[in-house]
Amino acid sequence: MDLLTKLNPDQQKVVLTTQGPVLVLAGAGSGKTRSVIYRTAYLITKLKINPWNILVVTFTNKAARELKNRLENALGISTHSLWVGTFHSVCTRILRYENQYLPFNSNFSIFDSDDQKAVFKKIYKRINIDIKEFPSAKIRHIISRQKSSLILPKDFFGFNERNFYSETVFKIYEYYQNFLIKNNALDFDDLLLYTAILLHDNEDIRKKYEQKFKYVMIDEYQDTNYAQFKIVNLIAKNHQNLCVVGDDDQAIYSWRGADIRNILNFERDYKKVIKIKLERNYRSPQSILDLANDIIKFNKKRHAKKLWTKISSDEKPILIKLENENEEAEFVAEEIIKLKSQNTSLSECVVLYRTNAQSRVFENAFIRKKVKYQIVGGVNFFQRKEIKDIIAYLRILVNPQDSESLLRIINFPPRGIGKKTVSGILDFAAADNLTVFEALSKIEKSGLTSGSVIKIKTFTEKIMKWKTDSEKLPITKLIKRIVKEIDLINYYEYCNDPKNIAREENIREFIAAAEEFAENYEEETGEQPFLTDYLQNISLQTDLDTIDENEEAVKLMTMHNAKGLEFEHVFVVGLEDGLLPHSKSIEDNRELEEERRLFYVAVTRAQKTVHLCYARTRRTFDTIIHTLPSRFIVEIQDKYLDSVDYSFFNFHKMKRSVKKPQKPVIMDNEKYFKIGQKIAHHKFGNGIILNIEGKGKDAKLTISFANGKLKKIIGSFVKTL
DNA sequence: TTAAGTATGCTTTTT
DNA sequence: GCATACTTAA
Numbered sequence: 001m002d003l004l005t006k007l008n009p010d011q012q013k014v015v016l017t018t019q020g021p022v023l024v025l026a027g028a029g030s031g032k033t034r035s036v037i038y039r040t041a042y043l044i045t046k047l048k049i050n051p052w053n054i055l056v057v058t059f060t061n062k063a064a065r066e067l068k069n070r071l072e073n074a075l076g077i078s079t080h081s082l083w084v085g086t087f088h089s090v091c092t093r094i095l096r097y098e099n100q101y102l103p104f105n106s107n108f109s110i111f112d113s114d115d116q117k118a119v120f121k122k123i124y125k126r127i128n129i130d131i132k133e134f135p136s137a138k139i140r141h142i143i144s145r146q147k148s149s150l151i152l153p154k155d156f157f158g159f160n161e162r163n164f165y166s167e168t169v170f171k172i173y174e175y176y177q178n179f180l181i182k183n184n185a186l187d188f189d190d191l192l193l194y195t196a197i198l199l200h201d202n203e204d205i206r207k208k209y210e211q212k213f214k215y216v217m218i219d220e221y222q223d224t225n226y227a228q229f230k231i232v233n234l235i236a237k238n239h240q241n242l243c244v245v246g247d248d249d250q251a252i253y254s255w256r257g258a259d260i261r262n263i264l265n266f267e268r269d270y271k272k273v274i275k276i277k278l279e280r281n282y283r284s285p286q287s288i289l290d291l292a293n294d295i296i297k298f299n300k301k302r303h304a305k306k307l308w309t310k311i312s313s314d315e316k317p318i319l320i321k322l323e324n325e326n327e328e329a330e331f332v333a334e335e336i337i338k339l340k341s342q343n344t345s346l347s348e349c350v351v352l353y354r355t356n357a358q359s360r361v362f363e364n365a366f367i368r369k370k371v372k373y374q375i376v377g378g379v380n381f382f383q384r385k386e387i388k389d390i391i392a393y394l395r396i397l398v399n400p401q402d403s404e405s406l407l408r409i410i411n412f413p414p415r416g417i418g419k420k421t422v423s424g425i426l427d428f429a430a431a432d433n434l435t436v437f438e439a440l441s442k443i444e445k446s447g448l449t450s451g452s453v454i455k456i457k458t459f460t461e462k463i464m465k466w467k468t469d470s471e472k473l474p475i476t477k478l479i480k481r482i483v484k485e486i487d488l489i490n491y492y493e494y495c496n497d498p499k500n501i502a503r504e505e506n507i508r509e510f511i512a513a514a515e516e517f518a519e520n521y522e523e524e525t526g527e528q529p530f531l532t533d534y535l536q537n538i539s540l541q542t543d544l545d546t547i548d549e550n551e552e553a554v555k556l557m558t559m560h561n562a563k564g565l566e567f568e569h570v571f572v573v574g575l576e577d578g579l580l581p582h583s584k585s586i587e588d589n590r591e592l593e594e595e596r597r598l599f600y601v602a603v604t605r606a607q608k609t610v611h612l613c614y615a616r617t618r619r620t621f622d623t624i625i626h627t628l629p630s631r632f633i634v635e636i637q638d639k640y641l642d643s644v645d646y647s648f649f650n651f652h653k654m655k656r657s658v659k660k661p662q663k664p665v666i667m668d669n670e671k672y673f674k675i676g677q678k679i680a681h682h683k684f685g686n687g688i689i690l691n692i693e694g695k696g697k698d699a700k701l702t703i704s705f706a707n708g709k710l711k712k713i714i715g716s717f718v719k720t721l
Numbered sequence: 722t723t724a725a726g727t728a729t730g731c732t733t734t735t736t
Numbered sequence: 737g738c739a740t741a742c743t744t745a746a
Contacts, residue, residue: 060736255734256735356734357731419722420722558735560733594734619737620732
């Protein structure tokens with residue numbers, strides 16, 4: 001059996017146990033992805049199961065893509081009809097298809113958290129909610145938890161105590177849910193919620209999908225929430241051909257409703273479960289696993305397991321104490337430069353932190369030291385203002401009910417439809433119970449001034465025209481046409497804000513991304529994608545999905561984002577009480593254990609070395625605080641770590657004594673610059689020169705880069721284009 | 722109606 | 737220390 005030769009006996013058991021419920025408890029780095037891929041291949045090639053009858057749910061789009069690629073390329077299996085994707089993308093697909101049973105049509109918009117925030121703001125105003133008393137973020141979280149527990153507004157008081165506070169939460173929830181339906185829109189939680197309800201309430205649909213998905217595999221099962229549990233259960237409870245893979249020690253998403261009990265109670269929820277443990281690790285040397293085991297053993301609630309490996313290393317993980325956060329970043333940058341001089345690829349180094357805000361100091365250090373880096377997470381490309389604006393134009397073409405998008409662009413770029421006119425439109429819409437778009441098309445009946453009516457008519461006519469265009473033109477052509485007709489580039493050029501040049505570049509990148517999507521789609525399906533396909537796709541894209549992992553750059557990301565990834569050299573930074581564990585998690589023991597798991601996840605990413613860093617003082621906002629080393633560091637036994645103290649002058653002394661390997665920067669020969677010239681920088685990419693101080697190749701240039709950053713850089717570090 | 726200037730509040734973690 | 741929200745002036 002050639003498929004099995006590359007697997008160890010436990011992994012083989014995962015592949016060969018195809019009938020009935022299987023629980024795979026897979027420790028970090030134990031080859032679980034590999035097992036899932038081979039299991040899928042085995043089902044298709046040996047058991048001759050039609051790929052159409054298999055569902056594989058992964059944690060990220062990227063994992064789904066990789067799984068497909070490896071099946072196609074390494075094993076020569078056509079994945080055309082195989083369903084692989086995240087819960088959210090699989091649910092989107094089902095909901096689009098089954099929309100006749102649902103309160104929306106197949107062109108629904110997917111509201112991301114920014115859209116959600118904006119909607120809440122409107123709702124608060126409309127129904128007069130005091131934001132001080134009911135902080136929007138908190139209420140959104142509560143509502144999200146209701147949804148992921150499958151509690152609809154009508155069931156709210158069946159599960160929640162009735163008091164003044166909950167009455168208001170209910171009011172907001174109900175209003176919000178109706179608003180979404182009116183807008184033909186769903187938020188992330190709705191994708192799961194409606195799918196679960198549909199499968200639960202509609203027996204025909206449930207039968208259809210349980211017959212379709214005869215074999216179901218779920219990765220990262222420890223991070224599923226109740227809605228996800230229910231969806232899987234409804235599909236698989238009759239045939240029981242369900243294989244879930246996970247590691248309770250790596251459960252790090254309880255704050256978004258993930259319930260670790262889904263994996264702990266799997267043997268209770270299904271009958272005659274076959275349990276397989278993968279404890280052999282193929283990623284890290286024993287010294288790192290010793291540390292990891294020592295970290296996680298302080299958690300009370302867990303399946304006992306101990307990772308082991310045959311990989312050995314003379315090096316222990318190193319614990320480094322620094323003076324402050326700048327020294328910390330400086331130290332990491334120096335270490336990475338050292339590694340690079342020993343021929344390590346920068347893409348094999350990662351810096352992991354608890355909060356996104358920590359990235360900035362590292363960015364600064366890497367820029368100063370000319371180390372190429374890539375930040376994963378933070379603000380997603382598709383969430384940038386200029387991109388969201390264009391997306392809003394596209395959204396109303398497929399979903400005219402989407403008032404959120406409509407109002408976003410009704411006066412952008414400015415077309416003289418100001419606040420007053422807009423509130424007039426909204427009043428008219430509310431009075432006649434129309435959607436905003438309907439109100440616009442009947443605007444002459446609104447009683448607004450004739451000037452406003454004319455402007456609105458011109459606007460709606462344009463929209464109608466683009467709508468017709470959208471049915472004929474390929475996506476990229478349509479986007480280009482809209483951008484041209486709203487004169488967006490000109491609008492940006494007219495403003496003197498240097499950021500706008502970066503915006504222009506982003507718009508170009510957006511068009512390129514759309515082109516790429518269309519090409520891939522055509523290759524896969526042989527058909528042109530509809531605009532809806534593209535829009536729903538990008539709503540579910542994360543930053544992790546768009547990064548180029550082979551790019552020669554250090555990766556910076558949160559520990560959450562690092563899940564499922566591996567790197568040769570891992571730098572875990574900010575290991576201080578209050579950051580890890582985070583100050584908001586130290587009171588609750590359950591949350592504290594989750595923080596410890598997060599630390600465990602971070603450490604187990606490493607293939608070769610681990611550096612643990614903490615700073616003696618740290619600046620937050622405008623105050624410098626004295627910190628304490630993380631309790632997770634304190635509780636570890638000393639024998640698992642080598643410790644170094646570079647705080648105070650120690651690190652400076654070290655810096656003087658260590659010769660920095662000077663990496664020569666490749667520069668062009670003689671050159672000089674002019675304003676408006678396009679250049680490229682090895683780290684920041686393409687940009688445009690806005691200002692020049694000094695002369696010749698060493699002139700100091702102010703450059704606006706495509707990534708939105710404005711930097712001053714010496715001319716010799718850039719390439720002319 | 723908009724642009725510029727000032728105040729505020731924010732930091733967990735994300736599909 | 738940044739981005740957003742609000743205030744004021746043109």
